[in-house]
Amino acid sequence: MPAPQISAEDVARISPDLQNVQFLAQGGQKTVFSCEIEGEPHVIKFLLVEESASGNGQSATQVAYGLSEVTSRALREISTMEQIDTPTLVKLGPIRLTPIVINGQQLLYYTEEKINGKDLKTLLNERGALTIDEIKCLGCDIATAIDNLWQIKRIHRDIKPGNIMLRNDTGRFVLLDMGLVFDLGDISLTPTPYIMGTLGYHSPEQLIYEARRSLDFRSDLFSLGVVLYESSTSINPFTCNCRNREEIISNTLRLNPRRPSLIRSEIPDSLDEIALRILSKQPHLRYNSCSELINRLRSI
Amino acid sequence: MTVYAQAGWGKSDKIIRGMSDGSIDGVIWSPKDEFPHSMHVDTHGYKTRFPNSIMLFDPQFYTTVLAGTKDHRLQHYPYWRTLTRSYFNDSANLRTSVQETLDYQLTLNIDRLLSPSIEIDSFGSADCNISLSLANESIRYHQELSSTNLALPPLLISLIISEACLSSPSNFNSFLDDISIMPSAGFYLIVHRDDSQYQARFDPNALENLLYLVYVLAEINSYEVICGYSDFVGTLLCTVGAKAIGTGWFSNLRQFTMGRFLPSTPKRQARPRYSSQLLMNSILLDEMDIIHRRGQLNSIMSGTTYDAVFNTVANPSNAPWAMDESTLHHWLVLQVLITSVTGGTVQNNLNICMGMISNAQTIYNNLSRMMSFNVYTGDHHLQQWETAISNFRNRVNI
Numbered sequence: 001m002p003a004p005q006i007s008a009e010d011v012a013r014i015s016p017d018l019q020n021v022q023f024l025a026q027g028g029q030k031t032v033f034s035c036e037i038e039g040e041p042h043v044i045k046f047l048l049v050e051e052s053a054s055g056n057g058q059s060a061t062q063v064a065y066g067l068s069e070v071t072s073r074a075l076r077e078i079s080t081m082e083q084i085d086t087p088t089l090v091k092l093g094p095i096r097l098t099p100i101v102i103n104g105q106q107l108l109y110y111t112e113e114k115i116n117g118k119d120l121k122t123l124l125n126e127r128g129a130l131t132i133d134e135i136k137c138l139g140c141d142i143a144t145a146i147d148n149l150w151q152i153k154r155i156h157r158d159i160k161p162g163n164i165m166l167r168n169d170t171g172r173f174v175l176l177d178m179g180l181v182f183d184l185g186d187i188s189l190t191p192t193p194y195i196m197g198t199l200g201y202h203s204p205e206q207l208i209y210e211a212r213r214s215l216d217f218r219s220d221l222f223s224l225g226v227v228l229y230e231s232s233t234s235i236n237p238f239t240c241n242c243r244n245r246e247e248i249i250s251n252t253l254r255l256n257p258r259r260p261s262l263i264r265s266e267i268p269d270s271l272d273e274i275a276l277r278i279l280s281k282q283p284h285l286r287y288n289s290c291s292e293l294i295n296r297l298r299s300i
Numbered sequence: 301m302t303v304y305a306q307a308g309w310g311k312s313d314k315i316i317r318g319m320s321d322g323s324i325d326g327v328i329w330s331p332k333d334e335f336p337h338s339m340h341v342d343t344h345g346y347k348t349r350f351p352n353s354i355m356l357f358d359p360q361f362y363t364t365v366l367a368g369t370k371d372h373r374l375q376h377y378p379y380w381r382t383l384t385r386s387y388f389n390d391s392a393n394l395r396t397s398v399q400e401t402l403d404y405q406l407t408l409n410i411d412r413l414l415s416p417s418i419e420i421d422s423f424g425s426a427d428c429n430i431s432l433s434l435a436n437e438s439i440r441y442h443q444e445l446s447s448t449n450l451a452l453p454p455l456l457i458s459l460i461i462s463e464a465c466l467s468s469p470s471n472f473n474s475f476l477d478d479i480s481i482m483p484s485a486g487f488y489l490i491v492h493r494d495d496s497q498y499q500a501r502f503d504p505n506a507l508e509n510l511l512y513l514v515y516v517l518a519e520i521n522s523y524e525v526i527c528g529y530s531d532f533v534g535t536l537l538c539t540v541g542a543k544a545i546g547t548g549w550f551s552n553l554r555q556f557t558m559g560r561f562l563p564s565t566p567k568r569q570a571r572p573r574y575s576s577q578l579l580m581n582s583i584l585l586d587e588m589d590i591i592h593r594r595g596q597l598n599s600i601m602s603g604t605t606y607d608a609v610f611n612t613v614a615n616p617s618n619a620p621w622a623m624d625e626s627t628l629h630h631w632l633v634l635q636v637l638i639t640s641v642t643g644g645t646v647q648n649n650l651n652i653c654m655g656m657i658s659n660a661q662t663i664y665n666n667l668s669r670m671m672s673f674n675v676y677t678g679d680h681h682l683q684q685w686e687t688a689i690s691n692f693r694n695r696v697n698i
Contacts, residue, residue: 214474216481282473284480288521 003031004046010102011035011044026196028179029070032112041092041114043162047074049099049106074108081112083152088145102128115176117168118232120161129264132300135271138164138231139297141173142224147290150217156180157215158222159205160201162228179280182215200239201226202251204281218283221293225278232275233263253281270300302638303631306548308582309333314549314627319350323631327610328353328528328546331380332363332561335373343408354411356488358528359401361416362460363561370563371376379404379416388430398437402445409504410448410453410458414488415444417458419558431459432478439484454485454493456526462492466506476516486524486543487509487517498551500532500581500681507533507688511697516538519646529556532580534634536685539649540692547634549627561689567615577602577637580660580696582630582678590671599663621649647698650689657682
């Protein structure tokens with residue numbers, strides 16, 4: 001499903017409440033604009049609606065409403081944002097999921113808070129590794145986001161630097177893009193052979209088909225571990241020097257990363273231990289609560 | 301808090317004496333061996349007398365599905381009845397079992413609630429799923445109770461796992477993933493041993509996996525882990541994080557077999573034994589006689605206050621070594637052993653434990669040049685323990 005083909009002018013015509021509409025990005029299945037609503041900055045996201053191909057493996061929501069996978073995912077993303085209130089997860093804006101036809105395309109759109117800041121991927125490219133204090137803050141904030149998701153039995157499944165932003169105003173990190181959120185209470189939206197998420201940031205259990213239905217928040221902790229490792233050393237432990245997808249998967253399943261302090265000597269032992277523990281291949285060897293991880297990070 | 305009396309029939313005043321001399325810190329009560337009225341009186345009375353002790357009540361729910369069980373006093377408990385596994389297919393029945401078992405425990409003066417459970421014969425099996433369902437329902441009911449009862453004792457999830465299951469555990473990691481995020485205070489673990497004859501020997505594979513299980517729950521995931529029926533091997537379990545072990549006076553209270561709950565034929569009285577801290581095992585008084593004659597008795601003596609009786613006789617087997625003294629001495633030996641191998645990091649604890657095993661092996665080797673031990677009192681367990689610890693250390697890289 002491609003992203004919708006629409007312009008800032010098309011968006012501005014939807015409602016006079018939408019001011020200063022500017023194109024931001026087009027990727028995956030969404031086209032995204034920034035805008036102001038009643039003077040407050042927001043982003044507005046559009047996605048194409050497709051007819052549901054009725055068939056097996058559809059969730060209860062999909063079956064009930066005849067929704068496509070894309071629409072179902074958007075509904076899940078929005079319901080997740082509606083149920084959670086933490087500064088470490090992006091918030092829904094004033095416009096909930098709304099259908100519209102633009103240029104003959106059947107679309108859905110909704111708004112989110114606009115975060116004034118930079119995404120971690122850009123930050124790491126521009127500045128290199130984070131300071132120890134920034135790494136602690138990053139770990140605590142994203143662990144808080146994971147904890148909030150788990151309280152409603154949801155897993156993000158796509159934690160990576162591109163989905164994390166550093167807020168300019170507060171200096172805190174925020175987790176974006178709940179588009180791949182996994183709901184333990186519903187049937188999988190993902191067709192069987194596909195692995196959701198981003199290569200190099202998957203947990204081992206995300207890559208093993210038999211384990212995918214029994215994922216829990218510790219899968220997100222593993223992805224956070226990759227992000228913390230990368231933010232500490234500027235190296236992704238599983239994609240580094242890989243020639244192809246198979247090597248990355250093999251590394252994720254089998255490679256035990258070096259201690260980060262061997263790459264950057266100022267990393268304290270306690271941070272080494274935390275990073276390596278949440279990168280354990282077995283979920284039961286990670287932390288069994290986000291608060292435990294946060295306490296360990298704070299004590300560094 | 302390291303050694304709890306694994307209570308059974310014939311407790312006399314052993315528990316009171318053990319509590320008084322500090323050789324035990326708690327009791328795991330057994331409904332099989334007490335009528336409900338006595339249980340009520342004992343749990344309240346002992347707790348009043350020893351307020352700092354830890355009292356647990358093992359509901360022995362696993363016997364409800366045991367065919368041909370010798371139910372003894374169990375049938376007088378309100379939560380206990382003979383059940384079939386199909387009973388648990390109905391979630392309402394499951395809920396009833398949990399509520400009755402936990403509600404009964406709330407009438408006692410105990411410090412932890414133990415969930416009902418059935419034996420896990422293999423991870424991922426139907427019985428394993430029933431066990432996990434009972435655990436999850438217990439957690440749910442405990443949470444419900446905690447909203448109205450602020451003094452509610454913490455909940456420990458009971459797990460009864462067969463030794464065979466630990467020897468070759470398929471689906472072990474998945475099982476660990478499931479239990480390691482259970483919102484309970486901890487776990488009460490029992491290993492159902494294959495051999496009904498008491499022995500310190502333990503299949504190295506099973507022991508390695510048991511060490512890993514305790515380590516994952518206690519050390520990595522910060523649960524309180526209490527290992528019932530553990531005896532000498534419990535020393536090893538404490539090095540990797542177990543908070544306490546249970547052990548009793550009879551051999552069937554020192555290692556767990558279902559035979560304890562089945563009709564039995566009369567057995568001859570057990571030959572008196574002496575628990576040697578240095579050998580990490582119990583040996584027969586007859587064997588002590590030989591060691592004494594060879595002038596090596598000091599190499600195996602534990603140094604407890606109870607040892608004094610052996611100084612006054614020509615042969616150790618002539619010493620007034622009654623069951624009660626033997627038990628109190630045994631608890632004290634375990635208390636000292638466990639204290640020696642705990643308190644540091646797991647790595648340090650294991651180093652100390654390996655040193656003690658090595659020392660025990662040296663003593664055994666020395667004695668073996670002059671005599672032979674029987675199959676249960678010899679040194680076979682030491683090599684198995686060493687192998688299990690080494691493999692465990694490689695596995696978790698410590």
